Every structure is written in structure tokens, then in C-alpha cells.
Amino acid sequence: MSFIEVENVTKTFDGVKVLKNINMTINEGKVLGILGRSGSGKSVLINMLRGMKEYKPDEGRIIYTVAMCPGCMRVEAPSKAGTQCSCGCEFQLEKVDFWNCDRKVFAAIKRRISIMLQRTFALYEDDTVIDNVIKSITGHNYEESTYMAIDLLDMAQMTHRITHIARDLSGGEKQRVVLARQIAKEPMLFLADEPTGTLDPKTAELIHQALIEGVKDKGTTMVITSHWPEVMKKLSNYAIWLEKGEIIEEGEPEEVVQKFLEQVPLPEKKEVYETGGPIIQMEGVKKHYYSIERGVVKAVDGIDLTVNDSEIFGIVGLSGAGKTTLSRILYGLTEPSSGKIEVKLGENWVDMTEKGPFGRGRVKPYLGILHQEYSLYPHRNVLGNLTEAISLELPAEFAHMKALYVLKAVGFDEDYAKNILKKYPDELSGGERHRVALAQVLIKEPKIIILDEPTGTMDPITRVQVTDSIRRARDELSQTFLIISHDMDFVLDVCDRAALMRGGKILKEGDPHSIVEELTPTEKEKMLTEE
Numbered sequence: 389m390s391f392i393e394v395e396n397v398t399k400t401f402d403g404v405k406v407l408k409n410i411n412m413t414i415n416e417g418k419v420l421g422i423l424g425r426s427g428s429g430k431s432v433l434i435n436m437l438r439g440m441k442e443y444k445p446d447e448g449r450i451i452y453t454v455a456m457c458p459g460c461m462r463v464e465a466p467s468k469a470g471t472q473c474s475c476g477c478e479f480q481l482e483k484v485d486f487w488n489c490d491r492k493v494f495a496a497i498k499r500r501i502s503i504m505l506q507r508t509f510a511l512y513e514d515d516t517v518i519d520n521v522i523k524s525i526t527g528h529n530y531e532e533s534t535y536m537a538i539d540l541l542d543m544a545q546m547t548h549r550i551t552h553i554a555r556d557l558s559g560g561e562k563q564r565v566v567l568a569r570q571i572a573k574e575p576m577l578f579l580a581d582e583p584t585g586t587l588d589p590k591t592a593e594l595i596h597q598a599l600i601e602g603v604k605d606k607g608t609t610m611v612i613t614s615h616w617p618e619v620m621k622k623l624s625n626y627a628i629w630l631e632k633g634e635i636i637e638e639g640e641p642e643e644v645v646q647k648f649l650e651q652v653p654l655p656e657k658k659e660v661y662e663t664g665g666p667i668i669q670m671e672g673v674k675k676h677y678y679s680i681e682r683g684v685v686k687a688v689d690g691i692d693l694t695v696n697d698s699e700i701f702g703i704v705g706l707s708g709a710g711k712t713t714l715s716r717i718l719y720g721l722t723e724p725s726s727g728k729i730e731v732k733l734g735e736n737w738v739d740m741t742e743k744g745p746f747g748r749g750r751v752k753p754y755l756g757i758l759h760q761e762y763s764l765y766p767h768r769n770v771l772g773n774l775t776e777a778i779s780l781e782l783p784a785e786f787a788h789m790k791a792l793y794v795l796k797a798v799g800f801d802e803d804y805a806k807n808i809l810k811k812y813p814d815e816l817s818g819g820e821r822h823r824v825a826l827a828q829v830l831i832k833e834p835k836i837i838i839l840d841e842p843t844g845t846m847d848p849i850t851r852v853q854v855t856d857s858i859r860r861a862r863d864e865l866s867q868t869f870l871i872i873s874h875d876m877d878f879v880l881d882v883c884d885r886a887a888l889m890r891g892g893k894i895l896k897e898g899d900p901h902s903i904v905e906e907l908t909p910t911e912k913e914k915m916l917t918e919e
Contacts, residue, residue, distance in 0.1 A: 389466050390453055391416040391609055392437065392577075397448035399432055399633075402815055404807070406432050408633040410448070416465050417607040421624025421641055423614060423648055425847040426799075426819025428630040430613035434581045437611060439486065439498045450486040452497055454576070455479035463496045465576045465609065474527075502575035504566055504583045513555040517546060517565055520554055524572035540568040544598045556685075559760065560591035560707025567595060571602040578603045580612040582818070584619065587874055591707045596622055615819075615847030617645040652848045655855045655881045663884065664697030666732065667836065667868055668718065673727030675713055675892075687713040689892035691727070698862055700869040702879040704903060705889035711872045712760055714889070715838050718870070719757045720748045731755075731836065756834035760841045760872075762825040764813040770795075770824055771809040774831050794831045797857040798823040799850035819846055826854070833865055840872045851875070855882045876904045 392414040399407040407429045414420050422430045435443040436450065455468035459477035469481035484493055511520050521537040528536065541547050544564040549557060554565065563583070570578065580599065584592035596619065603610050604623065612623055620627050620641045627644040629637040637644050675688040688710045695701045703711050716722040718729065720740060729740040731751045740748045764773050774791045775781075788809070795805035800823065813821050826842055843851045855878060861867050873879050879886055879900050886903040888896045896906060 389416045390414075391466060393449075393451040393453075394433075395449045395451065397433075397436070397445045397450065399429075399436065399443065400446050401432075402811065406633050407436075407445075410633075410635060412628060412635065412638070414609060414611065416467055416609050418625045419604055419610045419612065419623055421612055421614065421620040421627040421644075422630060423617065423620050423627055423644060424630035425615060425849055426823070427632075427817045429633040430615075430630055431581050431817055433630070434503070434579050434611060434613055437577070438501055438503050438579055439494060444487050449488070452484045452486050454482055454484060454497065456482045456484075456493075456496070461492060461496045463500045463576065500576040501579060502570035502573045502577070503579040503581070504563075504570055505581050511554040511562060511565060511569070513553075515554060516551050517541065517554060517557070518550045520565055521568045521572050524569040526573075536572065537568070540572055540602070541565075543571075543602050544568045545594050558708035560587050563587060563591070563595060564598070567598055567602070571598075575608065578608050578610040580610065582613055582615070584614075584616075587707060589874065589876065592874075599623060617649055617848075620645050649848075653852050655852045661698070661862070661884060663699040664866075666694050667697040667699075668693070668695040668732075668870070669728070669730045669737075670694075670718075671728040673714070673717060673729060674725045675710075675717060675722060676725045686892045688717065688724070691892075691894055693887065693894060693897075695868060695870060697732070698866045698868055699885065700858065700862060700871065700883050702871045702873060702883035702886035702900060702903070703889055704873060704876070704879055704886055707874075709889040710892040711889050712840055713892075715757070715840050715870065715872055719755060719838055720752065754835040755838070756829040756832060756836070757838040758826055758829045758840060758842055760844070762822070764821060764825060764828070766813055769810050769812050770816075773813070773824060774828055790831060791827075794827040795824070797830060797853075797861075798827045799846070799853040819850070822846065823850065823854075830857075830861065834867070836868045836870070838870045838872075841874065842871065843873065843875045843878045851878055852881075854878075858882055880904055 390413055394410050394412045397407055397410040398405060422433065424430050432443060436445060453466045455464040455466055457473035457475060457477050457479055460473060460475040462473055464479060466481060468479045471479055473479055484497065486494065486497065512523065518537050518541065521540055522533045525533040525536055541550055544567055546561065546564050546568065549561055554562065584595050587595065600623065614620060624641045627638065627641040628635050629644050629648050637647050670691050670693040673688055673691040676684055676686050678684055691714060705711050713722060717724050724741060730737045731740055733751055733754065738748065738751050740751065742748060771791050775787045791809060792802065792805050796802060808816065816824065829837060843854060846854065858869060859882060862869065871883060883900045885897065886900040887894045888903050888906050896903060
């Protein structure tokens with residue numbers, strides 16, 4: 389049965405059409421996959437279906453066919469028409485012009501839609517995991533809600549964290565709790581916008597399986613966006629490929645994915661690079677802290693690590709392995725509990741555990757970092773974010789040229805790069821903001837660059853462009869990169885060496901292929917059961 393009809397929808401932001409005459413039908417109980425590059429309009433369409441105010445179509449209509457109760461105005465999927473509502477009235481079939489209907493009807497439909505957004509963890513940070521899920525359950529007493537919450541957390545494989553405080557969870561764990569919360573709302577429509585873009589393979593697999601069990605297999609209609617072809621093939625019944633706001637291909641997921649992959653270039657051939665001597669040395673580095681719920685947490689537990697000058701070194705591991713904590717320790721944002729950390733500056737080794745201008749303050753100007761939870765200055769445009777906001781004082785014309793150069797390096801074509809220089813962060817897609825944040829790090833040309841999930845929201849084409857840009861930067865500027873990533877293809881393409889982290893320890897170092905084999909669930913069955 390037809391559930392949602394998108395008719396001739398166009399949306400413009402700041403004079404640029406981000407959706408152009410979109411037409412499609414979403415049937416009840418089916419999963420629509422939306423594939424496309426960053427900035428193609430995927431998130432705009434998802435937010436439009438959700439009813440977010442700033443995403444109202446400029447042209448066209450979105451028609452919801454729903455079963456509506458005339459008594460309490462509860463809304464259900466259309467197949468419920470003719471059945472009895474809990475208030476005693478009978479559901480009636482209604483066609484609703486979503487963006488032009490009565491305000492109360494609009495709100496009633498919105499309440500029946502759940503959404504998972506990319507890089508957004510909408511949790512009660514001071515509450516336990518189970519309380520977070522219980523708060524999403526309505527229409528049941530506390531005991532029933534508790535059992536429902538336990539079942540949902542079991543489906544998301546989060547029962548081992550059930551009494552933990554939400555703020556103590558890793559990013560992947562938070563994402564699983566968000567999923568359980570959204571399913572707990574028992575929606576008629578489930579929207580997932582890049583739900584696994586920044587997750588490691590194991591955690592991504594858990595999220596995908598939970599979406600299948602908790603949404604798809606239960607007959608809940610779902611729309612999922614992704615730039616990862618495997619997600620489309622695994623989860624969707626029907627797929628569309630968006631490119632610059634237009635549907636350029638639609639049909640069976642396998643066919644759409646194959647046509648999308650045909651236009652993904654291969655990265656430049658990776659050649660052996662002669663690195664210099666050690667530039668980063670860590671010995672016995674630990675970071676332990678105490679949590680009331682978890683006791684002693686060994687986030688980093690005795691790390692010995694050497695990174696060479698002009699080397700591209702990758703650190704891979706599951707969510708919660710300690711990778712981000714290690715990067716923050718190296719940069720000086722988190723104090724280690726113990727251990728030795730030194731960075732070579734010229735001919736001198738600098739103690740990074742020593743504060744002040746004669747310690748790590750000497751090295752800081754030569755370090756750059758892209759955080760996983762990056763942020764841009766919201767009241768500055770892209771040019772401002774790439775120059776004045778980071779104290780990069782350049783003549784106006786040179787600043788403009790350098791900003792364009794670095795934007796092209798992170799995957800924007802020249803015309804589009806010129807166009808977004810005057811845009812503000814909230815006018816960009818999530819993937820575009822991510823690339824600007826990466827450009828913000830690269831534009832200062834630091835000697836050592838730490839990248840935490842640099843390709844998490846990037847489509848395959850942009851990922852190849854960033855891979856080539858990092859290697860060129862290393863070749864031309866002799867930069868050293870420490871890259872933390874869940875993107876195994878990216879690690880294989882860009883890194884000279886890699887290390888596998890688990891439980892705060894480095895288990896293995898070596899060639900990226902041997903390290904990735906240890907992490908990929910399909911090749912190492914044990915990784916499905918081990919943290």
C-alpha cells in the first residue's frame with residue numbers, strides 16, 4: 389500500500405537548489421535506501437519527511453496516506469484503517485498534504501516518526517542506559533516498560549552496559565542506545581540518516597542487524613540514507629541514487645549500487661615511501677579513571693608506540709578501544725595517568741607531559757588535530773573558518789586562493805568551492821561540514837596531523853580524493869599523519885603502517901593489510917564476540 393508520495397518537490401537554500409523536482413513513492417512496510425555523495429540532498433529529503441520546519445518544500449507536496457483516529461487523533465500506518473483505536477474509535481483512512489495540513493494533524497504525524505541522525509547522540513547524559521530507553525516508551529506501566537527496554541537493549545547488544553551512565557559510553561555504544569530509544573517509540577515511520585558512517589565494522593554490523601530485527605522484520609516502513617553501497621544492498625528493498633539534488637537512478641538496490649560504484653575512481657597508486665627516523669615516541673602510556681558505575685576504567689593501558697617522520701600511521705579498533713583517548717593524550721588535551729610521551733622538534737625531543745611554553749607549548753604550533761566531534765564557528769562563513777577563526781592572518785587575495793586550494797584537496801570541485809566560501813556551517817550538509825573541518829586542519833600545514841575519523845561522513849568518491857590529498861601533503865610538505873579510523877578501505881589505501889587497539893592496549897603493529905584482517909568481522913569470526 390502506498391504510504392508516502394513525494395510529488396515534484398524542490399527545495400532551495402541560499403539560491404542553490406538542493407532538491408530538484410523529486411518524485412517517488414514509499415510503500416508501507418518497505419525500506420527505501422537513498423544513496424549518494426555528501427551534499428547530494430539525502431539529509432534534506434530525510435528532514436523534509438520528518439517535518440523539520442526549515443525544510444518545508446519550496447515547490448511540490450509530500451502526501452502521507454495514514455489511518456487516523458477521529459477521537460484522539462492518533463495516527464498509524466494506512467493498513468490500520470478500519471481497526472479499533474485504544475480510545476474506542478475506528479481508524480479512518482486519510483490522505484494528508486503534510487506541509488499544508490492542519491497544525492494538529494501535522495504534529496500528530498510527526499509524533500509517529502522516529503529518526504536517527506548522523507553524529508548526533510540525543511541521550512540524557514546523566515541517566516543510565518536503561519532509563520534512557522524507558523523514557524521513550526509510552527502507554528505502558530513501569531514494569532512493562534522496563535521489560536520492553538531490556539528486550540530492546542538486548543537486540544542492540546547493550547545489556548552489558550544497562551546500568552551505566554550514558555556520558556560514560558563510547559560513540560558506538562551511544563549510537564546503539566539511540567537506536568533502542570527510537571525503536572522504543574514504536575513509530576509508523578523510521579528514518580535513519582547515515583546511522584553507521586563513523587562506526588567500526590563490528591558496531592556497524594550490530595546497528596544494521598538491529599535495524600533489520602527491530603524495524604525491517606517488524607514491517608515498519610523505513611527510509612535510510614547512506615553513501616556506503618553495502619548498507620543499501622543489505623537493508624533496502626528499493627533504492628534511489630541522488631546526485632546534486634536529482635534522482636539519476638532508481639530500482640533494485642543491487643543494480644543502483646553497481647551503477648553508483650562504476651563512477652567511483654581508484655586512488656592513485658600507493659608507492660613505498662622512505663620515512664625518516666622516529667618523531668613520536670610513547671612508552672608505558674596509561675590513562676585510568678574512576679567511574680562510580682564502572683569502577684576503574686583503563687581507557688589507555690600501557691601503550692608503547694613509535695611513529696616515524698613523514699609516516700602515515702593508522703590506529704584501528706572497535707568503538708571504545710581507547711583510540712580517541714590516545715590521540716587526545718598525544719595532543720595534550722587529556723593528561724595521562726603515567727608514561728612517557730615525546731615529540732621531536734628539530735633536533736630536540738620535547739616532553740609532551742610537561743606543561744607550559746618550555747614543554748608541549750613548544751610543539752603545539754606544529755600540531756594539528758581533527759576531532760571526531762569536530763565543530764566549526766557557526767557565526768563565521770567557510771572562508772572565515774579557514775582563516776581568521778584559526779588565527780591564520782593572510783592578505784585577503786592570498787587567503788581566498790589558499791582556502792580554495794585546500795577545499796579542492798578535500799573533495800570540492802572548484803566551482804562549488806567558490807560557492808561555499810560565503811556559506812555558513814548550518815547551510816552545509818553534514819559531510820560538507822566535515823570536509824571543511826578537515827580543510828581547517830590542513831590549511832595551517834602543521835608538521836604532525838592527528839585525524840580522528842577523517843572520512844566518517846564522506847562518500848566513496850570524496851574518500852579517494854582525501855586519500856590522494858593526504859599522500860600528496862606528505863610527499864610535498866613532509867607531514868606526519870596519525871590517523872584513527874573505522875574505514876578499513878581508507879586505512880589500506882593511505883597508511884604506511886597500522887596498529888590494532890583493543891581494551892586500551894595495542895595488540896599488534898604492522899602492514900595495514902595484516903591489521904585490517906584482524907578487525908574485519910567476515911574474516912575474523914571471533915571479533916563478533918570479543919571487545
